[in-house]
Amino acid sequence: MQQQANHIVQTLKSKGLRVTPQRFAVYANLLERSDHPTADDILMDLNQTAPTSSQATVYSSLQALRDVSLVREVLLEEGVCRYDANVEPHHHFRCRCCGAIADIPWDALSDVDVHSLSTKWKVEGYEVTVHGVCDRC
């Protein structure tokens, strides 16, 4: 635990971010959950027991973390931006009913040849979004 905390501090520092309690808390929270929370989800979670961080700060922390590629945005739903501390390439599954999002490891899907597509574009990457219904629905 202490080790993990230290690791987070080092990671933030190595990206040139100041380590503040709020920023630490946002990133730590995102690292320990896998449910792709919204900014508001994180805010609620952090302030559940005691006030930890304000709304504006959560937003700006997420922005800072995104700018240094420690978190990524996940856009699979209208009107909400979700966040993911898993920045390795991977795919997503989204449940049509409950909206739950799950990660799919990169290797679980066959590779798609996106480089022979068009000479008009410089292709840099891709990802697959799978949709369907999850077990709870």
Next chain:
Amino acid sequence: MQQQANHIVQTLKSKGLRVTPQRFAVYANLLERSDHPTADDILMDLNQTAPTSSQATVYSSLQALRDVSLVREVLLEEGVCRYDANVEPHHHFRCRCCGAIADIPWDALSDVDVHSLSTKWKVEGYEVTVHGVCDRC
């Protein structure tokens, strides 16, 4: 042209939608462009020469068209919902610089085997999002 107009009228009727000038205009506009406009883009375009439709009506028309599967939402950018009259399965390319979105025909990419993924999900479909830089950037 007249033929095309008639076709649009028939399509709307066959989906049980009343044919109003505004709804017609929104759908026709979406059919003749391929740039995945936002609701506001459409509004601007329609009212460019003469006032044709109000903001609320464009939104409600798009909602109606989406409800009967004549248009689909495209979510590849934070905060904006884009619309596409191409409802056939296809993939998307998005330019990292200018945000432009282009369609990729379904057959242009190799199939991904998404059905052997997990027994926890009932997989219904998928699509690939390719990102990179377009020729103008």
Next chain:
DNA sequence: CTTTGTGCAAACGATTTGCAGGATG
């Protein structure tokens, strides 16, 4: 004539911003 759509303006929810005070390196 019944039902549904339109337009306006106000309401809404998520995110951003301005600014004064506070913490970090």
Next chain:
DNA sequence: CATCCTGCAAATCGTTTGCACAAAG
């Protein structure tokens, strides 16, 4: 001690809603 961050509240942006009037079938 200079710089960057935080918190608050107000502002902004895209979208939705309530309601009175108008149009469609």
